[in-house]
Amino acid sequence: MRIPSFVKENVLLAPHTSWNVGGPARWLAEPTINEVRELVLWASNYSIPTYFMGRGSNVLVNDSGLNGLVILTSKSMTELRREGDIVVADSGVSLPKLSQFAAREGFKGFEFLIGIPGTVGGAIVMNAGLTVFKPREMTSIVKDFDVLNPDGNIETLTMADVKAGYRYTDLLNRQSLVLRARFRLEEEEEPSKIRRVTLEHLNERKRKQPLKLPTAGSTFKSPPGNKSAGWYIEQAKLKGTQIGDVRVSLLHANWIENLGKGSSEDVCKLIDYIQKTVESRMGVELEPEICYLD
Template structure:
């Protein structure tokens, strides 16, 4: 352990390395055990961390803002690479925006709006990073990352830096090939369209209002817990199954929107995990529909 810490210290400032860091501080569910080593590299420093982990055969995990993440109560062994606070930048070139993977998606959308560039309105209110948004092909209100992404700069698991065209990222509903290929997203290039600023901001305000009125934003969660099943809605199936408000420990099916599992009172990751599985089994029995979690699990369950 000391060896890897000493190696990492050669490449990133000591204050960006934390030991036994509680992952509940880094997930919007506010659950999860400790990360053995938690590092916050810049986009350029990620490559070095990967090389060190490979050389010393230490496992690593990549996290953004943790807004689609359920981390095990047992925590995470090895190195957690937080691509967030030190990988945040936004550059503008005409109607093209280049953003560091750690930039907040909502901030990039806001920046675009101020420049009179439309296409990212849907992102208002999605609390992820640019990296997490590409991994998930984040979307809402009829828009998604796939519509505006030109390419992404990634670091491969071998530590190679590649620029990958959007069409090669296999972007589809809440999916990309980033996790399968074990890429780490470092930067994204978006092409947007000139549009009327007032109209862009009006659309974003409308989306934000619709979120506030329909989503349980007063409780920690990871947004929609399940993917939308074909020709159906997860929230409706769960509500019709009689599970509105159903609780396991501190985890609860939201009373406001049944598609959200929320941390209603000091939940553990196990509570959330068990509730997700319970909901899946009840909906399967009642409607013969298999719900698939949208939330990514990390660590042992």
């Protein structure tokens, strides 16, 4: 088998995730947009399982690693530009960078992205957003996006072409890579007002979220009803619960912190413990928001 020259072997994935856990990828590549089609066809040709990662801020990678090809977008697919009233962003562009870009161009509506440490591709697939403070999600700003299918074809889709809901799209079940996206610049605003709203978002996060230790943000989706997952976990008296070297944050009960030497197994065990305890004490089933890569 001829391995493309830019593909690396046995690369530890933990440093590529915000939880800082997970074993090695058999192969890892950070292709440019021009290289990625050849890479996907190579993997399809040899029936190599393929995984996509942006900034790894919503994934839990198995400790034993991934016996396949990981395509990482966050460093090599990062072009961002304005074309008239549209912003074009490659899938690896970081959300804070997109937020700041729209603000500089004098358009509001992107402020909510400032504190979400993911990429455009990961955020589209997850329909990332905010439910509290000033609710908004990707569906409200994406015009359309290109995906590369495993057969090498490129398709342009809108959010209406996919099933999208709360922190979910059915792209999660497809083997398609988001390549780039176009965003509408609709609502012009005074730059000082955009800066103020952006700062409010950041301050709100600093106040409520444990940002000093590795986490993946919210671990569980909010269940139906008006109470958050964090509220149920706190009511079940689980704040501070520790398994191995990971613990339920003392500041925000829906966040699991890696205290330093935590493993993917520790996180899985703690997730399982939280789900069982919340169900038995509160009668509520919590569904993980994070994506398992295994």
